[in-house]
Amino acid sequence: MQSPFDILVVGGGINGAGIARDAVGRGLSVLLVEQDDLAAHTSSWSTKLIHGGLRYLEYYEFRLVREALLERERLLEMAPHIIRPLRFVLPHDVSVRPAWLVRLGLFFYDHLASRKRLPGCERVNLAKDKRGAPLKPITKVGFEYSDCAVDDSRLVVLNALDAKERGADIEVGTRLESARREGDLWVATLVDAGGERREVKTRILVNAAGPWVADVLNHRLSLNTSKGVRLVKGSHIVVPRLYPGTQAYILQNPDKRIVFAIPYQDDLTLIGTTDVPYTGAPQDVSISDDETDYLISSINHWFQREISKDDIVWDYSGVRPLFDDGSINASAVTRDYVFDIDAPKGQAPLLSVFGGKLTTYRKLAEHVMRDLAPHLPRLAPAWTADAPLPGGDIADGDVAAYADKLLKDKPFIGRDRALRLARTYGTRAEMIVGTATKVEDLGRDFGAGLTAAELTYLKIEEWARTGRDVLWRRTKLGLKLPKEAEQEIDAFLKGA
Known part of the structure; x- marks a missing residue:
């Protein structure tokens, strides 16, 4: 392992993985360390959207929305296997926002970026259109616009995978215990999952620790910063499919917040999110009864089919580490990202990332490299805008056609598995099925088409170490398999 590195990235969420990928592709030596698993926290607990952020227009975040709209199209081209177009129906509630304001917002949404x-x-005339059929007859006026759905945790893993294949060192289960400056280098003490310590040197330290960004600064680096991080909890619930069709709904609420209802995993509906100030430990976050009631109430206000707590098949919560701009309302805190660069003359630089969102991670990484360029005299140009993520090199981005081709080549895998593999791995699915000529060649089936061959791939290529890594981050098969499957996968991964 090379030392000193050019850059040590702390944090294996979307920002850290994106920065590592961008940096190594510019010819830099990169080490990324993540104390848990890739996307173990905030980056896997999102609303799973690549979107411009329609409601951010109300807070005049035009630069952020324009950047996000541009990135939305780029990411769709880069990773069509895990990102798909989605139409959103917005039933209009005149008591929350006037129709002219909604129309103006949608005009900007369509024209801020190509x-x-x-x-x-x-x-949309909700009284006559089938898209209005699932809704209660509260209003006839509706609007429909475009955004995209994404497998959030896989987006993180694919960025880390691309970084690794370009030469970066990616270490999960490795914690930054401390770091100190020695002239123009950082000397970092790392602790691995087995408790072993070692020191590495790096020219630049990037703090992309998400909810732990302030902890890294204050406790692991013994530094103080004038920048603040504000933790905001977002919670979601998942219920059996609420309505037919492929459209999502964006629901206005009396508090002027919105709640999404999104088709999820073919037979489910994802509902979220909340915005609640949070002061606890990020790893201990969970949905509250009040949040559950809030989401249920929003759905029951708008939809013909009402739900209760008994309908919930899964819930999750995440902590968003937003830059603290002094806003009183948690919903109004900026989703934009802010960098804090600490680079005393003659000493090793430190860059800390505050805020950010899934949609703008690639551009955030470009901005990080731009701001670090004065300290990297031989930095190569930006390159990620047109580079597909692993598995994303699907002809015309047609995932269904690729799944058909996979099934034609390997008919024994079955249509459901072919489509799941295509949607999860894209063209990397061929690394899983390999030279198999019959289903038995893929090894034990752990349920829902998850085979030993797939688990071996996930362990070797994608850093999967536990059943939870597999069932809730590399895939979402935890929604389909019994709880005991997690322990069985644990045992397999330990022995594989």
């Missing part, structure tokens, strides 16, 4: 693949907004 669109190549996603259709623009349209007005």
